[in-house]
Amino acid sequence: MPSEPSYRFRPLEPDDLDLISGWLAEPHVAQWWGDDPKEEFNAIAAHMDSISVEPFIIMLDERPIGYLQTYDPHLEDDHPYQDQPTGTLGLDQFIGEPDLLNTGHGSRLIDEFVSLLFEEGVPRVILDPDPANARAIKAYTKAGFIPFDTRTSIYGPALMMARDNPDEMRP
Secondary structure: OOOOOOEEEEEOOHHHHHHHHHHHHOHHHHOOOOOOHHHHHHHHHHHOOOOOEEEEEEEEOOEEEEEEEEEOHHHOOOOOOOOOOOOOEEEEEEEOOHHHOOOOHHHHHHHHHHHHHHHOOOOEEEEOOOOOOHHHHHHHHHOOOEEEEEEEEOOEEEEEEEEEOHHHOOO
């Protein structure tokens, strides 16, 4: 019987940018990560010096397989998700490696990363997939996220999903 996958989340480094560029060009990533891969690449590169966004490379054992970023909507002027509880973090991610799609990695790595955030005391994590992105919504639901709103952001329509830290729940 195969062993459970081992995920790690390490900070994005300048040496990772070629990998990011290649992943952004993959059709399954480009479909959901903006119309201009160069613009997305520049935004991700800028996140390495950001106060409000924390970028990571997703590792499966020793293999880099994707990108993940957290953001604090309360640290960005006029962010549309500032109505969320203080301490909430937003999460965006993609699996860059096409051979790992539809294999259960998405829901497992999100669950594992969110559990780490909860251990640090984060009260809530939110996601905002495009309502047409059925693969992402399925993975997020399997990882314990629940839809709570539909909005339109600067990126287009968004199905707002949340998972609350059970240790932070108040009666």
